[in-house]
Amino acid sequence: MLPLRGLNSRYGTVSPATTLRILFLQTSRNSLLMDKPKHHILLCASFRAQGTPQEICHKKESLSLIPYIESELADCGMTDVTVSATGCLNLCEKGPVLVIYPENFWYGEIDREDKIDEILDALEDDPPLALKTELSFHQYS
Ligand code: FES
Secondary structure, X not given: OHHHHHHHHHHOXXXXXXXXXXXXXXXXXXXXXXXXXXXXXXXXXXXXXXXXXOOHHHHOOHHHHHHHHHHHHHXXXXXXXEEEEEEOXXXXXXXXXXXXXXXXXXXXXXXXXXXXXXXXXXXXXXXXXXXXXOOEEEEOO
């Protein structure tokens, strides 16, 4: 009863059906307003829906780096960064490949923790820096 009374006073007198529609729209709107991560780190795990996977990144144990990335982010207090494993990014010869959005930073041969450290250090800067080292092979802007 309380939500109906609240809606009636906010929107004037409305029918129960209209009240339900308003509640549905408010709930939908709130679910669309969820927090987005500030950065999204994608690490290739070589998945392919079709075709023969080359599995370069997977064979180089890219997935084993995800727990390290997550623990480093937690240690740095970077709670607004999400890490995901992805399908093949079609740059297998540069694998393991790591991408950071929304900056669109692409890094290759990410196979050691010290390389991850270097990338995360640069990501802490505001605005984040694109590393200009042998690790970065693409930066589309
Ligand atoms: S397997 Fe990683 S880019 Fe293709």
